[in-house]
Amino acid sequence: LALATLSTGDTMTGPKAHTAVLKRLRRLSRSLxxxxxxxSNRNKAKAKLARLHARIANIRQDALHKLTSDLTRRFHTIGIEDLNVRGMMANRHLARSIADMSFHEFRRQLAYKADQRGGQVVVADRWFPSSKMCSVCGSVQKVMPLSTRQWICPDCGVHHDRDVNAARNLAHYAVSSTVSACGEEGAGSGRKTGVKPASVKQEISTEPV
Incomplete structure (x- = not known):
């Protein structure tokens, strides 16, 4: 499970801090x-377990700060998907990996860092068919199970990687949303961009500075 996939095809892996020390975490929990x-021994064991939890949180925060700083530095407009994290957590096969990613914190950091740098984060509605829509011809498939990672568009015959295709659709969505907003507001001051977006499947679509 990747934290984000760019429309350029680049994949950003999450820190997976919890997964990395899971065996040690279980051992300390059993010991406690x-x-x-x-x-006194219980207090020592509790303190040791608390230190490990703090280390996990610090590793996760450090990795997320580095990633979000890099993305907001490189791209002006970032489009992401409003994921149904609670629903995804109901899948027992994915729950631990999803929790380890900290999607909410990732989105929070992207939003405030983009704002600080004069950029913006465009959030696509969770019902936006990013995965089921062909990024080439625009046709939308009725059904696409989560297990389908590669697919071929029946209308134009293009082969898609599920996440990269979704990221490209989010890139298009971010650009169109930005253009619409600019058209409504009219010409005014602000940061202007004349560059193409890249996108992430979390997804993120990003527009380079």
Whole structure:
């Protein structure tokens, strides 16, 4: 499971800090459960477990800050998908990996850093068919299970990687939304861009500075 996929085809892996130390985390949790309540050894075990949790949080935050800083530095307009994280967490095969990604924190950091740099984050509605729409001809497939990672458009015959295709659709969505907003607001001051977007499947679509 990738944290984000750019429309350029680049994949951004998440820190996976929890997964990396899962065995140690389980061992310390078992050790704590065996200690007598109120004992000095239990307090030591609790402190050791707390330090590991703090380390996991710090690793995750550090990785997310580096990634979001890089993306907002490189791209002006970033388009992402409003994922149904709660629904995704209901899948027992994906729940731990999704929780380890910190999608909400990733989105939060993107938003405020883009704002600080004069950029913007465009969020596509969760019902936007980013994965099911062909980024070449625009046809939308009725059904596409999560297990389908590669597919061929029956209308134009183009082979798609699911995430890259979705990211490209988000790139188109971000550009069209930005153009519409500019048309409504009229000519005014602000940062102007005349460059193509890249996009991420979280997804992120990004427009280079």
């Amino acid at each position: 459960s065996r200690k007598q309540k109120g004992s």
